[in-house]
Amino acid sequence: MKYQIEEKNDILFVRLQGDLIAGTDSQVMMNEVDELRDDKVMLSAVDLSNVRFMDSSGMGVLVSLLTRFRNRGGELVLIKPSDHIRKLLIVTKLNAIFTIAENDNFAEQFLKESIY
Template structure:
């Protein structure tokens, strides 16, 4: 899995590509999020549009990120998961705990409104 992070308007954007499964790069991403949170970043948008496959450990990563942000009074939103990932979220009922945005603008609007 490849990932890029970008901090824009106090929102951490994480753009994932490839397969979201357990591995060294997944742990590296989580560590970089922890570092960002030390700088009081409370809002996060995870772009899943280029994720082809996700297993249970990948779902665990998303839940872990959501928990990290909510425990600090923040919020996380998923951006445009592929059809395969959407189906997994529905089957596992994780669609009930994640907000799904269709693009960056909707994600930013939701996150900014969630802080009021």
């Protein structure tokens, strides 16, 4: 898995590419997000549009990220998961806990409204 992290308008955008599975890349990404979150970033959007495959460990990564932000009064949304990933979210009922945005603008709008 490859990833890119950028902070824009007080939102941490995490852009994932490839397969979201257990491994050192996932752990390194989580540590980097934790460091940035410690700098008082309360909102995050995870772009899944380029994720081809996700296993149960990948779902665990998403749930862990969501929990970390919500525990500090923040929020996290998923951006444009592929059809395959959407089906996984539905089958596992994780679609009930994640907000899904179709693009960066919708994600930013939802996140900004969620803290006011």
